[in-house]
Amino acid sequence: MFFRSFTMWKTAVRLTPAFSVPIFTAQRNQHDQVLVNSADSIKPKTGWERVKQMYSRSEYEEISVELNTVLQSALSGAFVGGCLGGFVSSRVAYLDFIENNQATIFKSTANAKKRLQDYVTVAFARGAYKWGWRLCFFTGLFSLTATTVSVYRGDTSLIEYISAGALTGALYKINLGLPAVFVGAALGTVLSTAAGLAIIGLLKVTGLSMADIRKALYSVKVAREDQYNQVLEKAATIKNDELTQHHKDLIAETGEISIDDIE
Structure with missing residues (x-):
């Protein structure tokens, strides 16, 4: 009996190596990498990859x-x-x-x-x-520039606000000549520096980050779209119910007519 059981176990191990290897070899090869369902394989690692992901649409075209x-x-x-x-x-x-x-x-x-x-x-x-x-x-230009620089750096600091303010101020005075462009850039830098300090101070006090605020705004957008879709679905259901009830009332008044009775 013991010999028969041992023979069956030996045959099973010999015929199913994929089953036996994980049991007897717990160590993984140092060159093996898990790429399926891995967050590191999807999450961008460099600044340009993050910027590219920012300007790309999702699988749902969002x-x-x-x-x-x-x-x-x-x-x-x-x-x-x-x-x-x-x-x-x-x-x-x-x-x-x-x-x-x-x-x-x-x-x-x-x-x-x-x-x-x-x-x-x-x-x-x-x-x-x-x-x-x-x-x-x-x-939009100020927000786009500041957000792009922030995404590229992976952090929030005064750099993106200063660069965005300088670019926006320069473009605002671009039709008045080169001296006006420098004046506009300087004024935009000063104003954006003050605004950046205020925003960063609020973030430090509240313990939040710009990524948290962006996610919160996006969740508001998703919730608004869900409510809109629910209202449309409810309105369509009510309308269909009213039409169905009206059709039933007409049938109850006139009676059902078969195809043979229709001339």
């Missing part, structure tokens, strides 16, 4: 977390610039209309109010367009 932050910054700048430019321009237009039309004779009070409303509305639209796209462009 932008990266960093570009999502840049996009939100640009849209926020457009909104703030549009509001400020529109409010300031509409106020100036209102005062100009009152001052320039004191001796103007209108057909009626309603006509005067309509002319004033049209004048202020057009001024608001022009001011919102004038300052909206500018603040959107420069906010």
Whole structure:
């Protein structure tokens, strides 16, 4: 009996070497590397790889977390610039209309109010367009430059804010000549240094990092999209239920008609 069991075990070991090797050889070869499901094989190691991953889309054709932050910054700048430019321009237009039309004779009070409303509305639209796209462009450029430098370095410091401020200030004065470019770059450097110190100070106090903030903003975007999809799905379900119920009511009133009865 013992000899038969030993023979069966010997045969199993001989026929299944892949099963027997891990048991009797626990040591792994020094040249073996695990590349499947490894975080190190997916995570970029160099600065250029991180930047390339930042500007690449995911497998679901979605932008990266960093570009999502840049996009939100640009849209926020457009909104703030549009509001400020529109409010300031509409106020100036209102005062100009009152001052320039004191001796103007209108057909009626309603006509005067309509002319004033049209004048202020057009001024608001022009001011919102004038300052909206500018603040959107420069906010987006500043955020894109700072984020790219931060991703390349793998850290957050004053370097990305200074470089982004200098580039943005130089481009703002580029149409006024080379001296104005240097002045704009210097002014942008000073302002961005102050803003960078304030941001880094807040990060130190709160114990957060820019990566945490980017992930939080991205999670807000994902949650908003989920809520939007749920609302659409719920609306479609309610609409289909109403149509189905209406169809059932019609059938209950008229009765079912077979195909043979249809002429």
